[in-house]
Amino acid sequence: MKQFFKSFSFITILLLGTFITTQAQIINPVSWSATLSNDAPKEGEEVVITFKAKIKDGWYLYSNDFDHELGPIVTSTEFKPNATFQVADTLLPINSSEKYDEIWEGNIRYFKKEGTFKQTVKILDPNFKIEVTMNGQSCSDETGSCIPLQKDFTLEPKVDTSDESLLGFIISAFLFGLTAIFTPCVFPMIPLTVSFFTNQSGGKSKAFLYGFSIIAIYGFFGAVLAPLTGDPSVANAISTHWLPNTLFFIIFIVFALSFFGMFEITLPSSLVNKMDKQSDKGGLGAVFFMAFTLVLVSFSCTGPIVGTILIESVGGAFLKPIFGMIAFASAFALPFTLFALFPGLMKGLPKSGGWLNSVKVVLGFVELALAFKFLSTIDLVYNWRLLDKDIMVAIWIAISAMLGLYLLGKIRLPHDSPTDTISPPRMILATIVFTFVIYLIPGLFGAPLKLLSGILPPQTHHTFDLRGIIREEIEFAELSGGNKKETLIHPIKYEELFELPHGLKGYFDYDQALAASKKFGKPIFLDFTGHGCANCRKMEDNVWSDPRVLSRLKKDYIILALYVDDPTKLPEDEWITSTFDKNVKKTIGAKNFDFQITKFKSNAQPFYCLLNGEGDLLVNPKAYDLNVQNFVDYLDSGVAAFKK
Template sequence: MKYKLLILSLFLFVLSPVLAQKLTPAKWSWTLEPAKPSVGQEAEIVFQVKIEKGWYLYSSDFDKDLGPVVTTVTIKNPVGFELVGGLKAINPHSKFDKEIWNGTYTYFTEKGEFRQKIKITAENWKIEGNYDSQTCSNESGLCVPIKGPFVIASSATASDVLTDEAKKKIPESVVTASASPVAPNESLWQFFWIAMGAGLLALLTPCVYPLIPMTVSFFTKQKGGKGLAFLYGSFIVLIYVFFGTLLAFFAGASFANFLSTHWIPNLLFFVIFIFFGISFLGAFEIVLPSGMVNSVDAKSDKGGIIGVFFMAFTLVLVSFSCTGPLAGSILIAASQGAFVKPIIGMLGFSLAFAIPFTLFAIFPGFMQKLPKSGNWMNEVKVVLGFLEIALAFKFLSVADQVYHWHLLDREIFLAIWIAIFSALTLYLFGKISLPHDGPAGKLSIPRTLFATAILAFVVYLIPGMFGAPLKGLSGWLPPMSSQDFKGNSGEVSIKPGSTGVVKYGDFLELPLGLTGFFDYQEAKAYAVQVGKPLFIDFTGHGCVNCRKMEEYVWSDPKVLKRLQEEYVIVALYCDDKTELPADQWYVSKVDGQEKKTLGDQNLDFQISRFNSNAQPHYVLLDPRKEGAPMVTPVAFDANVDHFVAFLDKGVRQYKLN
């Protein structure tokens, strides 16, 4: 029993940051209607809440002494406005509860809306406060508090926290404010399964696989062996997640942006992946100091809980030469994402790594069904080595695009990948051998099938050398614009319109033959001149989902026609490292740091104006006004019909304005 309680406590500790991130079943957003009220005019702050299926959120219009937490909105220090009446819930559900509360309460499911009227009393106004609510699950009864701050401000008020000198440096486009939640960059669950797959691969390596029967045999001979085995697996998970938590602590949002775009970390990651890959090919082994491993192993002889912990620690250290490159790759990928991503990555990796040790200790009969150790384990390492080397060039490609070095253009990148995967194909077919390979024998059916699949991938890559779009790899390859010879690219042919020489057009380019701009103010002025709405594309050189949207959605004739004929396009690269002239630098009101590069200023514009820092992010604006977006901005969505509807709605709204 004590083992079960300890295991439960350990897993709650490990999962607590994950649960804190995941259990947000209600997401708040807020706008002002109208967005730019004049002095003396009444307006409404509109709070909208999206609620996950199976959850409900308590409303604001029932007796707070009844028991449930009533939704409240607190306004702090009104500037340039006054409240008119109180917070109003729009059409909530009502229910009489006899068993618990003995009273009537109101609530929302799926979506909720609250409105607060105000009256503008000055040209410069600022609405700032906090919302506080509670959501509960219909199934488990679990209740989660949802609270946070909100700010909506006029252009002048948004910049009043800066010094006079700093204000002079801020472009007009940076000082307006609107509010909406920051969208996540990608699915954490998707990353969890990728990390778990890496953990399963680690089990098949020669450093780990032979340890399974040895370790399980130890626990089956011990008193309370099954409980100790559970504890052993839990400690393995705990050790890996501890390192993920350390990385999460240091990798904040700005640090993640630095890791994903700056040339120093990208070149470092390139070298590390090459180093890992060559190690897996058999050139050398990555091992920890023997003194460290022996010291930890000696402590595992103490027995009891402490002994089990050091046994788990010993396994992690001994298997490092095989697990280090895989776990390191997961951590490198995680370091470029959200705070919780490194924890999610290490949790998935360690669960896949630890579960077999635990299960085989409980059901030792299954051990007889395991394949015997052999040369196949080294073959797994070699395959992983080739994959590590191929992935290394993705990091070099990001630095190359962001800094415009032109060292790794598209055809060079493809040539390198074709060479790497061709070598892997020859290896799998037994035509070449490496240092730790055993005697050559007949090819197994799985190996033959896998070799054939890799060969098919090589054949798929070859047309890309001559300009084929290779949509299946969109986001991984350098852009088509970097290719010197394109042949028949398969792109839709569009005759570019004449917009003259555009700012930054000498080193930036729109995809699919589209014409447009790369500077917001220039694009806005042109849009007013030609009488069209503005399509803002917040993008990045290293943004995988941006390339997917361009390849799968923008290339559709319905979308392409609307972008070309109905909008003025401006692509704002948020990771471009081109340094601007000193007279264009300014201090950000978001983080107080000086913004010197084109990418830093574009990202600061996205955060300060639209409260979002994820790419892609698409915004439709009326260039004649400095208000909120005409329709709700969208992020990555590979559904063409959804994107067409988004563009059409923007055109209709522009005509109504």
Template sequence: MKKLLSLLTLLFMIGGLFAQGANDYTKWRFTVEQKPGSNEAILVTKAITDEGWHGYSSVPASEFSGPLPTEFSYDDASKFELVGAIEEIGFHTHYDEIQEVDVTEFDHEGIFKQKIKINSSEDFVITGSISYMVCESGGMCIPGDKTFAFSVKGVKATASVETTKADTPKEEPSIEEPIQEATEEATVSIQDLVFWEYKIFETVEDKEYEIILTPDFEDSVSIVDPSKVSIAKSGDSPLEFSEFKATDKGYVSIIKFEGKEEPGALLNIKFDVNHKGAQSTVEQELPIALASTVRLTKGNCEPKTYEGIGASNEVKKSYIELFVGAFLAGLIALLTPCVFPMIPMTVTFFMKGAETTSKAAGIRKALLFGFSIIGIYTIIGTIVAVLFGAAFANWLATHWVPNILFFLIFMVFAASFLGLFEIRLPSSMVNKADAQADKGGLTGIFFMALTLVLVSFSCTGPIVGSILISAAQGGVIEPMLGMFAFSFAIALPFTLFAIFPNWLSKLPQSGGWLNSVKVVLGFVEIALGLKFLSVADQTYHWGILDREVYIALWIVVFTLMGFYLIGKIKFSHDSDMPYVKVPRLFMGIAVFSFVVYLTPGLIGHPLKALSGYLPPMSTHDFDLMGAINGTDEYQCEGDVLYSDFLHLPHGIAGYFDLDQAKACAAAQDKPVFIDFTGHGCVNCREMEAKVWSDPEVLKLLKEEFVVVALYCDDKTVLPEDKWYESKVDGKMKKTIGDQNLDFQICNFDNNAQPLYVTLDQDGDLLASPVAYDTDVENFKTFLKLAISNYKMNK
């Protein structure tokens, strides 16, 4: 049980870690060193990382490799000039064996000093941003960005002008300057221990922002009376502040601003502090930058709705409807290639030792197995949804790390089924008495359930997407109930098989027959495990498993399975088979027939029955069927973005960028057909093979629409000027897939693929979006309704 709790704790810690950004591990301090009346100043930036974290120099380690350097960019440099390079304090250089370059970094605290020449006679605020990376000693690195603001005095300031105490460091006394009195020295020392942090948020009102100030003092300093802190704008600034009010969040004010630029401002903060038993008044100036505004996030998207002819009158589902729908989705998920092959693995797992285990103990373990599945799905799934948002299901289903891991898991199980080794619990657990075995057995059962959940979630991610989307928008009860119902359907057959494992063991000649089943399942595991490798291959464009290679491997695997069934191949642990029994003969005939069915796929046959399991036709190097059918010529002139690595099926000449598609639609006076799809989307391939291939559907798509395929799992990183912060989860969207998925969620409140949407040139819906449905007539009706509404609206 301790191991189980430790694993859960680790999962939660990992979830919390990835939910945080680099700014959660780094504090920034911004001050200005400037002598009264001087036309030069030094901008001082201090970075303080948490224990065990470190940051990097502003000088890149290498042109082509190494960590991201700390880079400073300035919003407006018209009032100053940068002088010389950045001076760095607290850094050390060492050779990084992993990145194979010399890396300059700081541990815990690093200081950047940038000298400037002042070109303004008025006081001003310098604003800008820092892009940086921090890394944990264990090797995990997180990129981040931080806005900054510096308050600088104008050139005409004289020595009699009081400088900003918060921004002016303690100076060493000189002959020309009298030594400061003790009281003033005490005030200066307190200034070094008192800091203010601020955050600015957008509000629902246009051109209004909320600013929250929070003190971040050293332990030896405290505010005497927080209610008497005085905060007001200092100097000229287009920003208007309401009165700051003390709240549980901090000191809050509303900023009003009209204009396109994002200026800075200076706040004067006055308060009484207690430092080592002595009370004094501190007055500071805090420069702020409106550019540091946190944009609207979570639940502020406005999904499009269709209310025209043929609109679906959908109402919010009740909890009972949600439970039933999620339960049915779970039953459907049992038929996916990730879940179904796990059933015999479970039977094999629980059959070990079943003869020496009491029936009550077997039922107890089976129920624990079922409850483990439900608990893991419900608790972990809901936490993942809340922490990461709906996009995490897409990540798990498409990222190369989980897919390669699942591919390896399937290969390991396949090798075990073929007799290379046997997967079993440690012998110490098997040989103990029932009471002792319970403790070890619980851990084994839990890990078996965890393996099932992890492997199945890759395939079922799109199915549970509609459940997770409610969590991303702030729902809690809905995803919990939905995940419980979904996992209950998944757990039910596994639990029944676990309770009655001897359903298989009591069959005639159970030993030889069951071993043959395991071998056949080993071949099936190899074939189905290739799906995970294919998903990673398609998503990252590795070119390892193109369609013809994938089909060739399947032909080889199932041919070997056929030879095994008719006795031409024998493994070391197989029983002697003097003759082929009739059931095995019929199974062999079925397998060889399947191989014959696969063979035309090598020259481009669509193989509609397997469309969801095979790579798309666009990856086929020798597509004879495509050459015969030809390609679509209904496309605007000019290069199609991303067409070198993204493709549409059946020779449709469409687009992969929505703006490009809209421009073409305006030029050709056609509606836009959006296909939200993915490289690893099984149902997308089925729709393309079974529905899009219909001659009438294909004619409508080619001639009546401008088609754009938005891949929601593509990992291609876009240029930095195309990155943006999501309104759904507040995270930076950098890849083609992330931006397409974010667009789908924000505009259509859906994150599952496929999703088909028709829009006019103003971006309005022409029909209710449709999802996975292999009924060709329904899809024709959807397309014809969109065409009719488009013409009627004109």
């Protein structure tokens, strides 16, 4: 009789649950979420899926760590078979409660308010797709009714936030390609090349091949450089070491002088002539060699631009130089293909003249300004303090003012045509340049200049920071008046080498930050950063500076900044042998970079982690994201997890 009642009750519960669910879905007692311990795992790596359930008051959720034969529907996962992953462990409930259930006549385990389950899967393909269904049952303490649950999830690798900077880089490369068209070496070639295709049979199809060949040639150059960015340690070294940065500085100065008309950068005439002879043979192969000839002939104008793109791609994603070259070439090849298809459009083209040389000179000023960026990187990495932010701003003010005077005709360079009047485009451009000069001037006295975040040195490297002086005076007054308690363990290791932005106080050593977290009962805000990290500076200037973020960092967290590119040599007893590449790490930067790769499986900066005093992650790490509210929510989630 008792067994009959048990079976009858079970059927009744299921029918009631089905009825409640189908009637306009009045009750939804459980809301689910699923997250991965690593959003971008490598092949062969195990990751943990955390399923979290928020349960409405008066309801409870059955766990799965009790006798399944009792009768209730236990919480379980059902994975859709997929070759990109495999389930490595059973579903594990975290801290479920136990009680005796009279209906089921046995002890069951359950969750109230919140429930957590974890399951480990092994990634077989970095481009994985995990489709999983959560099944279970929730019952009400008040009504005794139960509802069967089902929730579907799709988990895929997170797109690296560096893709945002990659997109910006591609757009910049495309704009550089458009600019290259309006140079003396390229612009006059457009009507000559277009007339060749329009005066023969099959000209339009050959024009397409011509444009594609240009893209393929530049794409090949990018592919040659791409391997340099594949190894994170190599990319990091190239972007921060003094030797490549000095070389890049010299190259950019040479580019600038070439654009100013001091000399021309040309390739050997024998190479150009050889390609030109190949193009005379006819056929589709000749079209390719025509494209190659154009690339070689225009090198004196396009070479510095292409060099700028390739140098800027060093230290980025593996595909960055390839995408950059393809974007540049797509814009560069556009007029040759477009005008071959629609020759009538050429009537609207301006005539060649002295304005083409002016384009080169303007590019020369841009190259000159960018050159000092590489010297600044060396200065930051080696902490020389010779090119602080105010010095860099002064240099850029001088260069921009000279450019403005050039556009107004007050300065003339070799190959410039005499100008009695200033054209409207030059006047508009000069106005923009002088507006930029005015924008830069407050930067001499500590203004943040957010538009140039990541290009100029950080605010901590400023000789006369008026805002910083005022902030320090206020903090000193608060400490003197007993209104503020400093939560720091002194002496701070590496304090003489590093400094946090916006007057924040914190640590630069992992073990010291863990000790501070335990002592003061606060979570750790870990910032993997770098002296040469442009996106780190953008985050600090545009997100950290927001009062909502700044107050949370000051009050709620122990701040830990680990520089991954610092060349300071460690004492021999602090050297480590990497488990990642088996090399000995002898500097602060190398040790921190290896720590980021091995513990958090990431090699990009900025990279933020919220930890407890044992070094465990409280929530998933966060990368580059200029949305302030997202960052506020991230910090709040870390505090909430730490309190639990």
